[in-house]
Amino acid sequence: MDIAELGHTLQRDAVAVVFVNVLLQQVGLPVPAVPTLLLAGSLAALPGQLGKVLAAAVLASVLADLLWYALGRRFGYRVLAGLCKLSINPASCVSQTEARFIRWGLSSLVVAKFVPGFSTVAPPIAGALRMSLGGFVVAAAVGAALWAGLALGAxxxxRDTVQAAILALDRHAGRAALVAVLLAGAWLGWKLWQKHRFRRAGDLPHITPAELIDALAGEPRPLVLDLRGATLIAETGPIVGARVAEHDALDHAVGDWPRHQPIVTLCACPEDAGAIQAARQLMEQGYTSVRPLRGGYAAWLAALGERP
Structure with missing residues (x-):
């Protein structure tokens, strides 16, 4: 569907189009909703019609959020880990997002729609952390109303500027499509370069679970930093002898630890992303013996003969 067809469709049934578009985007499909909201706002004849479109957008967004909330409540950390694995950049580990969510509480749901990536991750985190359903719905609705309302209001x-832009894009559809493809290709290329750069940065000595078990039985005993999110720790319990740490508060976690003593970082992230980030950060701060655990929490459980 081109821009002209979308405009005609919105004029006929803006409520249904906006509802479906927002629902698909908030479920997680790569279907941008802001351009549709801008166009719908520019085509609205009366404030009352604008209100109906806003209500449809908020309802669609809350329904999608409730779906993710239910999945998070039912499957817990497995949903979050799955979302993390789908990320092009594994360094954007969900445990870091989860820590910020816990710190900000309900207010994080209000701003989630304005933060790329956080919009999809926040609802299942809320479910996994057993946030009250009533509070979740209110916060999600307020956030959706702000997000959709700003786009519709703009x-x-x-409206004259938006309509002129639409006409210009319609006249130069071929060029516009080429520019869009080039921009999408540049964005994808940048993300893939970030992934490549992360993998190069991750080329540092690791420690295997078997080696860690042996090290914990000897001297000097390493400090194990557990970088898993609070959801997984709540579900499975803490690791005996480990110290729970957050990426944003590593200084606090290792403040009393000698810089020459061994440290092992452990996470539950794809490609040990969080553990590698923490290890590099600590090495930059002058800690001389820091190694990420190869395979993370799942490998640790396997070495102990337990199921993840």
Missing amino acids: GWVL
Whole structure:
């Protein structure tokens, strides 16, 4: 569907189009909703019609959030780990996002729609952490209303500009499509370069679970930093002898530890992303013996003969 067809469709049934578009985007599909909201706002004839479109957008967003909330409540950390694995950049580990969510509480749901990536991750985290359903729905609805309302309002106020832009894009559809493809290719290329750069940065000595078990039985005993998110720790319990740490508060976690003593970082992230990040950060701070655990928490459980 081109821009002109989308405009005609929105004029006929803006409520249904916006509802479906927002629902698909918030479920996680790569379907941008902001351009549709801008266009719908510019085409709204009366404030009452704008209100109906806003209500449809909020309802669609809350329904998608409730789906993710239910999945998080039912499957817990497995949903979050799955979302993390789908990320192009494994360094954006869900445990770091989860820590910020716990710190900000309900207010994080209000701003989630404005933070790329966080919009999809926040609802299942809320479910996994057993946030009250009533509070979740209110916060998700307020956030959706702000997000969709700003886009619709901008389209309403700048209707002449939006319409002129649509006409220009329609006249130069081929060029516009080429620019869009080039921009998408540049974005994808940048993300893949980030992934490549992360893998190069991750080329540092690791410690295997068997080696860690032996080291814990000897001297000097290493400090194990557990970088898993609070959801997984709550589900499975703490690791005996380990110290729970957050990426944003590593200084606090290792403040009393000698810089020459061994440290092992452990996470439950794809490609040991969080553990590698923490290890590099600590080495930059002058800690001389820091190694990430190869395979993370799952490998640790396997070495102990337990199921993840």
